[in-house]
Amino acid sequence: MKEFTYRITDPVGIHARPAGLLVKEAKNFKSTITFIKGDKSAKATSLMKLMGMGIVQNDEVTIRVEGEDEDTCAAAIEKFMKEHF
Amino acid sequence: MQTFKGIKIVNGIAIGKIKIYKVPVYTINEELVSDTEAEIDRFESARVKVQEQQNALACKVSKEEAGIFEAHAMMLDDDDLIDSCKEIIESGHSAEYAVREGFDAAAKMFSEMEDEYFRARSADVIDLKNSMLDVLFGTDTESLQGNEPAILVAEDMTPSDTVKLDKSLLLGLVTRQGSSNSHTAILARSMNWPTLIQCHDITDDCDGKFAILDGYNSCIYVEPEQYLIDELSAKQAEDKAREAKLKELKGQPSVTKDGYKVRLYANIGGPKDVAAVLENDAEGVGLFRSEFVYLNSKTDPTEDEQFAAYKKVLEGLAPRLVIIRTCDIGADKTIDYMHLGKEDNPALGFRAVRICLNRRDFFKRQLRALLRASAFGNLGIMFPMIISRWEVQECKEILEECRQELKAEGKAMGENIEIGIMIETPAAALCADELAEEVDFFSLGTNDLTQYTCAIDRQSANLERFADTHHPAVLKLIRETIEAGHRHNTWVGICGELGADPTLTEEFLKWGVDELSVNPKSILPLRGNVRNVDLSKYETESPKPEAKPEIKPEVKPEVKAEKPKGFFGRLFG
Numbered sequence: 120m121k122e123f124t125y126r127i128t129d130p131v132g133i134h135a136r137p138a139g140l141l142v143k144e145a146k147n148f149k150s151t152i153t154f155i156k157g158d159k160s161a162k163a164t165s166l167m168k169l170m171g172m173g174i175v176q177n178d179e180v181t182i183r184v185e186g187e188d189e190d191t192c193a194a195a196i197e198k199f200m201k202e203h204f
Numbered sequence: 205m206q207t208f209k210g211i212k213i214v215n216g217i218a219i220g221k222i223k224i225y226k227v228p229v230y231t232i233n234e235e236l237v238s239d240t241e242a243e244i245d246r247f248e249s250a251r252v253k254v255q256e257q258q259n260a261l262a263c264k265v266s267k268e269e270a271g272i273f274e275a276h277a278m279m280l281d282d283d284d285l286i287d288s289c290k291e292i293i294e295s296g297h298s299a300e301y302a303v304r305e306g307f308d309a310a311a312k313m314f315s316e317m318e319d320e321y322f323r324a325r326s327a328d329v330i331d332l333k334n335s336m337l338d339v340l341f342g343t344d345t346e347s348l349q350g351n352e353p354a355i356l357v358a359e360d361m362t363p364s365d366t367v368k369l370d371k372s373l374l375l376g377l378v379t380r381q382g383s384s385n386s387h388t389a390i391l392a393r394s395m396n397w398p399t400l401i402q403c404h405d406i407t408d409d410c411d412g413k414f415a416i417l418d419g420y421n422s423c424i425y426v427e428p429e430q431y432l433i434d435e436l437s438a439k440q441a442e443d444k445a446r447e448a449k450l451k452e453l454k455g456q457p458s459v460t461k462d463g464y465k466v467r468l469y470a471n472i473g474g475p476k477d478v479a480a481v482l483e484n485d486a487e488g489v490g491l492f493r494s495e496f497v498y499l500n501s502k503t504d505p506t507e508d509e510q511f512a513a514y515k516k517v518l519e520g521l522a523p524r525l526v527i528i529r530t531c532d533i534g535a536d537k538t539i540d541y542m543h544l545g546k547e548d549n550p551a552l553g554f555r556a557v558r559i560c561l562n563r564r565d566f567f568k569r570q571l572r573a574l575l576r577a578s579a580f581g582n583l584g585i586m587f588p589m590i591i592s593r594w595e596v597q598e599c600k601e602i603l604e605e606c607r608q609e610l611k612a613e614g615k616a617m618g619e620n621i622e623i624g625i626m627i628e629t630p631a632a633a634l635c636a637d638e639l640a641e642e643v644d645f646f647s648l649g650t651n652d653l654t655q656y657t658c659a660i661d662r663q664s665a666n667l668e669r670f671a672d673t674h675h676p677a678v679l680k681l682i683r684e685t686i687e688a689g690h691r692h693n694t695w696v697g698i699c700g701e702l703g704a705d706p707t708l709t710e711e712f713l714k715w716g717v718d719e720l721s722v723n724p725k726s727i728l729p730l731r732g733n734v735r736n737v738d739l740s741k742y743e744t745e746s747p748k749p750e751a752k753p754e755i756k757p758e759v760k761p762e763v764k765a766e767k768p769k770g771f772f773g774r775l776f777g
Contacts (some may be wrong), residue, residue, distance in 0.1 A: 126506070126510040131321050135325060135328070139279075142278070146526075166281070171317070173319050
């Protein structure tokens with residue numbers, strides 16, 4: 120299992136269109152990717168649940184990656200977050 | 205005559221018949237169905253069809269609005285949403301019933317969220333639900349608009365409804381609900397339809413009646429009196445003529461009749477203004493106030509946060525020059541987390557570059573973010589509130605330090621970053637010759653320059669009589685600054701309010717100003733003014749050497765290279 124935290128810099132937070140792209144990216148991997156903020160969590164493959172977490176600017180999120188390709192997957196997701204959020 | 209008040213979203217006048225735009229209300233049969241598989245198939249084919257529609261709508265609008273429909277298409281791919289609808293069907297319900305229940309639940313989740321952005325997403329889900337039901341019920345939504353030109357009156361409009369409208373038949377738009385942040389409002393603005401929202405009282409029996417939508421007074425007159433028809437028809441014709449004239453100016457060079465070219469740039473406050481810069485055909489950004497990154501944040505913004513915001517603007521406007529002014533807080537713009545303390549005389553106090561030079565780490569965060577963002581476009585950096593040469597030198601030293609750090613970290617940066625300062629104090633204007641040796645450009649901040657030169661607080665109502673925006677002392681400082689800049693191959697712009705003052709355009713051009721930076725809406729009218737100026741008449745005038753503008757090349761890498769500017773000129777030049 121790999122885990123890292125990321126602080127959202129995008130002024131709107133995790134919003135619809137880039138969140139949709141994130142879902143597409145997440146589906147490229149075998150690992151399960153979970154976004155965690157406080158007591159809320161969502162799988163990165165679920166757009167509505169991800170948006171339902173209401174992640175806004177300056178929120179700290181923990182991203183947990185579990186599965187056979189977790190190393191490459193975690194690196195890719197971290198890069199994606201930096202580019203889009 | 206009846207008058208209904210609303211809130212204006214897009215100004216303008218529309219004259220014509222009213223068409224009440226009624227979205228169908230579906231009665232959904234709640235009876236259980238037996239052929240579950242057939243219902244799942246219907247659901248799936250409707251979902252695919254709506255997804256195709258949304259993707260097609262995305263192609264019909266500008267890049268910014270396309271995001272709305274692309275996001276819609278993505279929502280229709282959401283496994284949870286699909287599964288919840290299919291589960292409802294599997295428990296024996298129709299596809300229509302499942303769509304209503306499944307999508308309503310998702311919309312409810314959004315509507316109960318804390319953040320305004322996410323709350324507004326419930327409207328997207330409802331939009332999709334309606335489109336799904338239209339397909340399942342086989343409704344021809346295109347017939348809702350009617351087939352003659354009309355002012356449409358609707359309860360509310362979803363983005364899909366709005367984009368589907370036949371624009372050639374749409375005179376204006378009135379909704380009873382709606383908010384100014386809604387997608388519909390955004391679309392109406394970009395399409396420039398006269399639009400009123402929250403016009404609560406307008407009734408369905410207005411259908412087919414003659415009306416005038418008057419954006420100037422935020423109302424619609426149904427069956428108006430003759431005098432109003434005459435008056436507003438004339439106003440509408442006037443608007444149209446003016447718009448057509450401004451439209452013609454798009455893509456035209458900002459050049460006087462005798463060939464003197466000036467750069468017309470925009471003043472902006474954040475990434476949200478990028479669209480307005482493009483829409484009004486600004487040739488660059490002369491002043492990007494970076495304060496918003498500090499004011500919109502509860503804590504001191506990190507380097508990454510700032511980088512993201514600057515990058516967005518530079519990328520969105522490349523290859524245009526974007527001049528970002530470093531932090532200009534203090535004075536009237538105070539921020540809790542900065543703990544600046546109260547001052548007796550804040551306008552003359554601890555503000556702008558003075559804070560930055562005393563709080564080096566804070567300053568370096570911004571400079572590092574700017575340098576990193578410079579890899580994504582054409583950046584200029586401008587320091588505000590300068591009075592002395594050593595301040596400029598210290599700013600440049602710190603910038604160079606950041607550059608070396610980033611280089612060691614292997615970060616990408618732009619090559620040719622122009623460096624400039626605001627000339628907004630009499631001290632800077634009077635020392636312009638010295639300061640010009642340090643920088644690539646000057647930008648005259650006429651608001652502060654006027655306040656400091658005349659010792660007039662512009663906010664004070666009692667001083668109105670004494671305040672002269674064209675005070676000869678201020679105009680003299682402006683002219684001498686332009687001349688001093690040109691003696692050192694430093695180009696000079698004006699980014700204060702005077703830059704957009706049409707009564708001064710000719711004077712500024714005569715003095716040889718290189719750039720005028722104004723709010724985006726003023727760009728095209730100003731270009732119209734510039735194109736009407738003829739400076740050749742001054743050439744034959746009595747001895748007035750300063751009256752002859754020095755015509756300079758538009759972008760001057762060759763001039764920059766020649767210029768002796770110490771270590772910085774060599775690094776960035």
